[in-house]
Amino acid sequence: MQDFAPARTTSWRLNASCEALVATDEPRPVPKGREVLMRVSHCGVCHSDIHIREGKYNLGGGKTLDLSQRGLKMPLTLGHEIIGTVDSVGPDVTTVKPGDRRLLHTWIGCGECPLCKSGDENLCAAPQFLGVQARGGFADHVLVRDEEFLVNVDGMDPAVAATYACSGVTVFSAVNKIRPHREGEKIAVFGCGGLGQTALQLLKALGMGPVIAVDPSPEKRRQAEAIGVAATLDPNAPDAAQQLAAFAGGRLASALDFVGSEDTAMLAINGLRKGGTLVLVGLFGGELRYPLPFFPMRAITVRGSYVGSLKELKEFVALAKQVKLPPIPIEKRPMSAVNEALHDLEEGKVAGRIVLENA
């Protein structure tokens, strides 16, 4: 006798802000059209998962951004650094088959607006990001809208490749915004945690610099030195601005800020040469107060960078293979330890990245 009961799947759900995620059993989706159902093997845990669980960002001046205004609806399955194998495919899928391992581009938009149609789905005003608005990868399975969002990472360590979907492509997209690099010009990198260290490796691989690495932690400055930067700086030193100016010698063309605090942004902006660019990536929070006439007089650019596009993810995967980009330290844990992982990340107890694995 055949069993016609629909197949089931488990996902770790957030039912209300600030609560623990709860393992929830539900029917397993059946892919239609160009959809692909992936069996998740690994999913990275990101700082934004903590913000999403809290449901807010700090905007400075006592104000916060409530993420429910950004399309977040509970219950929600978090997790946006997903790698897995194809479980089943819709009838119109032509490029993958069950069993194929793929990395997921999770920054999916509406697919209809001008930004989505030109490949900038990560900037869509109606995002369907996996693990943010749509069901994510802290789960056994995840449904992807279109096979085009699957990236081939054959030959790569899946736990490392998973992190490329968010932390990797975020760094790559930020570095792209300060290219092309002019010889003899200098770059400052603020924040030398996971993202900052990946940026230092990438700048080195691309031959960009000299670079100054800025971080209050002596340990992280030592790690930056080990990667091979020209100088390091403690931003809390009383003469930090003067030290930065001495390094720059009037040639600080770009700054990448992976912290995004009032202090880092101001130190960076004040240190730039005329025509220089600050790329803000970090979401620490706060607000910027800066005299408007200085923007035209110094012709500086302050721009934000948010994750990256599918094209950038593919370029980054190819580059990481080509230059053998050293991986950030990865700590593997079972998927069932997701709540402890979020807790440890929040407490700052994680060096590098936690990647959750399904058994």
Ligand SMILES: [Zn+2]
């Ligand atoms: Zn992330």
Ligand SMILES: [Zn+2]
């Ligand atoms: Zn769109």
